[in-house]
Each structure stands twice: as structure tokens, then as C-alpha cells.
Amino acid sequence: MKLRGIVAGNLRRLRMAKGLSQEEVAHLAGLDRNYVGNLEREQNSPTVDTLERIAAVLEAPAVELFREP
Amino acid sequence: MKLRGIVAGNLRRLRMAKGLSQEEVAHLAGLDRNYVGNLEREQNSPTVDTLERIAAVLEAPAVELFREP
Numbered sequence: 229m230k231l232r233g234i235v236a237g238n239l240r241r242l243r244m245a246k247g248l249s250q251e252e253v254a255h256l257a258g259l260d261r262n263y264v265g266n267l268e269r270e271q272n273s274p275t276v277d278t279l280e281r282i283a284a285v286l287e288a289p290a291v292e293l294f295r296e297p
Numbered sequence: 298m299k300l301r302g303i304v305a306g307n308l309r310r311l312r313m314a315k316g317l318s319q320e321e322v323a324h325l326a327g328l329d330r331n332y333v334g335n336l337e338r339e340q341n342s343p344t345v346d347t348l349e350r351i352a353a354v355l356e357a358p359a360v361e362l363f364r365e366p
Binding site for chain 2: 234275277
């Protein structure tokens with residue numbers, strides 16, 4: 229499985245577990261409101277810094293975004 | 298520990314375990330010859346796609362780059 233796909237799936241899982249919308253996560257992480265949706269559709273290749281900010285919003289260790297399902 | 302630092306440490310550890318130089322990893326991953334050195338000095342924020350290519354060169358699951366030491 230491509231790493232983008234792993235990140236997309238984990239991002240969606242962690243986001244929904246927190247009961248947050250894509251726009252709420254994007255806003256809290258200081259990102260464009262469509263960016264989280266693009267990540268969940270594997271349309272972008274996010275940087276380490278961006279994913280660290282998203283993990284902080286989701287209150288999850290960053291490594292959780294990279295675990296194989 | 299910042300995610301850049303975690304990636305830098307794991308990259309160096311995995312690279313040395315394979316007995317590869319920074320330039321060899323950069324070449325095999327199709328990156329600028331100085332890029333891997335920059336990553337190990339936490340000077341860049343690499344993308345998911347770039348780290349996937351580096352993990353493939355190091356013959357390690359990508360998640361290994363993100364594990365806390």
C-alpha cells in the first residue's frame with residue numbers, strides 16, 4: 229500500500245474518532261480548508277511538518293499516521 | 298521530540314545499518330546528493346512521497362522512519 233494511502237486512512241480514522249470535520253482539522257492545524265480532504269483522497273504528498281501539526285490537532289503520536297492498517 | 302528529529306535519527310540509523318553513504322541513498326532514491334545530509338541535520342521537511350522512496354532504498358517499512366527512538 230502506498231504511504232499516501234496509509235496516511236489517508238489513518239488520518240480519516242483518527243479524525244472521525246475525535247468527531248472532527250475535515251474543515252475543523254484544517255482550521256485547527258492552520259491549513260487551507262480543503263487540504264485535509266485532499267490528503268484523505270491521496271491527492272497531496274504532505275510534509276513531515278504539516279503531518280506533525282495535524283497529529284497534534286488529533287492528539288495522536290505522529291507515528292500513528294504511518295502505521296499499516 | 299520534533300518529527301523532523303525522529304525521522305533524522307531513524308534515517309541515519311537505517312542508512313548506516315545498510316552500510317550506505319548519504320550520497321548513495323540520495324542517488325538510489327533519485328534525490329539531490331546533499332538532500333539526505335540535510336534531512337539528517339533536520340534542515341528540510343520531506344514529503345511522504347520522498348520518504349517512501351528513501352524507505353524503499355533502505356529496504357525498511359516507511360513507518361520505521363517515524364518511530365520514536
